[in-house]
Amino acid sequence: MVNFFDKTLEELREHLAQCGKEKFRAQQIYRWVYQKGILDPEKMTNMSKDFRSQLLNLIEFKLPKISHIADSSDGTRKFLMDVDGGKTVESVLIPNGDRLTLCVSSEVGCAMGCRFCFTSKMGLMRRLLPFEIVGQFVNASANSPGGRKITNIVFMGMGEPLDNVANVRKAIEILHNQHGFGFPKRRITVSTSGIAPLIREVAEAGVRLAVSLNATTDEIRDKVMPINKKYPLTTLLDACREYASQTGDKVTFEYVLLKGVNDSRDDAHRIVRLTKNIPNKINLIPFNEHPDSGFHRPPAAEVLHFQRILMDAGRHVLIRKTMGRDIFAACGQLRSEMEKHPTRMAIQV
Numbered sequence: 001m002v003n004f005f006d007k008t009l010e011e012l013r014e015h016l017a018q019c020g021k022e023k024f025r026a027q028q029i030y031r032w033v034y035q036k037g038i039l040d041p042e043k044m045t046n047m048s049k050d051f052r053s054q055l056l057n058l059i060e061f062k063l064p065k066i067s068h069i070a071d072s073s074d075g076t077r078k079f080l081m082d083v084d085g086g087k088t089v090e091s092v093l094i095p096n097g098d099r100l101t102l103c104v105s106s107e108v109g110c111a112m113g114c115r116f117c118f119t120s121k122m123g124l125m126r127r128l129l130p131f132e133i134v135g136q137f138v139n140a141s142a143n144s145p146g147g148r149k150i151t152n153i154v155f156m157g158m159g160e161p162l163d164n165v166a167n168v169r170k171a172i173e174i175l176h177n178q179h180g181f182g183f184p185k186r187r188i189t190v191s192t193s194g195i196a197p198l199i200r201e202v203a204e205a206g207v208r209l210a211v212s213l214n215a216t217t218d219e220i221r222d223k224v225m226p227i228n229k230k231y232p233l234t235t236l237l238d239a240c241r242e243y244a245s246q247t248g249d250k251v252t253f254e255y256v257l258l259k260g261v262n263d264s265r266d267d268a269h270r271i272v273r274l275t276k277n278i279p280n281k282i283n284l285i286p287f288n289e290h291p292d293s294g295f296h297r298p299p300a301a302e303v304l305h306f307q308r309i310l311m312d313a314g315r316h317v318l319i320r321k322t323m324g325r326d327i328f329a330a331c332g333q334l335r336s337e338m339e340k341h342p343t344r345m346a347i348q349v
């Protein structure tokens with residue numbers, strides 16, 4: 001049996017045809033599920049009773065199960081969702097003015113080994129299937145605070161999206177389909193730690209690119225982000241330049257500020273030089289401290305000074321607020337706390 005949430009519209013058409021059914025039914029089912037939120041074939045009333053009862057044997061409508069929801073006092077809502085194999089992933093809804101951004105996971109754990117990252121401690125357990133990515137969106141949409149509509153999607157949760165690029169791209173196609181959610185691609189951002197050769201896939205997918213830069217010399221980047229040994233800064237920035245010229249879009253550079261590691265004034269000046277000729281914006285992220293990381297957050301005055309140097313060079317720079325600090329905001333941290341103290345944390349589902 002196939003899972004509905006794993007299928008593009010075209011694949012669903014083909015599946016129905018192979019089962020001896022009319023292809024146009026696929027579009028009807030897409031509308032029922034993605035536009036009306038109806039997952040029970042019995043309630044899809046513009047199809048014959050006979051077809052509806054057969055549907056249950058042709059397609060399953062299985063979503064990851066929400067096992068926990070944690071609300072922060074700042075409006076952030078974090079979900080833990082169970083995926084097959086007894087694993088869990090995190091998704092986070094982040095309100096910001098008119099925007100409601102969903103941060104989705106692409107893998108259980110991650111193989112990239114970024115030293116400052118909580119998720120990296122798990123290693124890669126497995127890559128998510130398309131339905132497990134689409135399912136995070138479906139679940140979060142149905143459980144958003146006040147029923148607010150999700151306006152943006154960022155692939156910045158657990159995992160390196162370009163390490164699971166085929167499934168990520170398929171999930172994007174499903175979410176974008178006009179007979180389904182019709183989610184605009186320009187409101188979807190894929191963030192990579194720097195798998196340079198696969199950045200062209202982001203351009204081909206028609207979505208926005210964010211790159212975790214996090215250091216300004218190969219020496220430091222090798223230490224904090226091991227992927228740099230394979231694709232050093234020049235290779236990565238060449239790929240970013242190509243993305244920008246291919247798409248006409250800006251690249252967002254994410255820069256986690258680690259005290260005494262990558263937060264010097266020289267670093268700020270080097271960012272200006274490195275990103276020259278790449279249309280960009282820069283997000284500074286003061287490190288969100290978590291136990292045993294060995295890294296620290298720079299003082300607020302230092303962060304502002306770092307920002308000032310970049311702004312004086314004409315760069316568009318935002319300092320990202322840390323949201324949801326009271327609900328274990330570091331990616332992977334809520335999941336870990338739940339495993340350690342399952343009874344201490346109230347289940348709200």
Ligand code: SF4
Binds near residue numbers: 109111117
């Ligand atoms: S920062 Fe992202 S790419 Fe790096 S280890 Fe963590 S989840 Fe993986």
